[in-house]
């Protein structure tokens with residue numbers, strides 16, 4: 001039995017029933033990350049400070065491009081484009097993603113998953129052949145953290161959109177954190193790191209590949225390569241924001 005610390009409780013909040021959760025809220029009240037108001041992690045007024053991306057751009061050159069498609073000059077090879085839900089540098093989104101990912105406040109997944117669902121509807125017309133796929137974490141990192149944040153986002157988002165989801169990718173080895181590396185090192189770091197899950201079938205599917213934040217798109221490109229090699233018709237990247 002692990003020691004019942006605040007960290008432990010936050011990690012396990014989703015497993016705790018509502019009555020217990022009510023008591024927890026009394027003992028550990030929530031405060032808005034942005035303005036400090038008591039009652040929720042993000043109050044209604046601060047939710048409005050999140051700026052949604054209305055004009056998508058080519059991930060390669062930054063020119064305006066519908067649905068965040070790669071333009072004809074940049075070409076995403078296996079990745080059709082990257083849809084970005086909101087701007088990272090403005091409003092409280094950076095704070096939310098950080099707390100969701102590193103401070104184990106899993107309840108934020110509902111809010112962030114909704115943002116991703118909205119961005120999907122804004123950019124794509126939903127079709128029957130859609131499948132939502134999270135970017136995988138290495139199993140060791142996943143078990144240390146207790147969850148894969150992209151999986152939580154995908155579950156919430158799929159439910160809101162009534163789309164199926166599946167984890168069809170896995171990591172073959174542990175890698176350094178992409179944020180700590182530079183351009184060519186990032187590509188080298190992720191080379192052949194993603195692998196298709198044996199027995200899964202994505203023939204003819206249009207994949208929405210979900211990650212929380214993208215910086216250079218390397219992760220999404222590498223995953224898209226494996227998905228396309230294994231039968232995906234098209235792969236769209238979808239992220240909360242560009243970091």
Ligand SMILES: [Zn+2]
Nearest residue numbers: 032035043046
């Ligand atoms: Zn607030």
Ligand SMILES: [Zn+2]
Nearest residue numbers: 058061071074
């Ligand atoms: Zn371009």
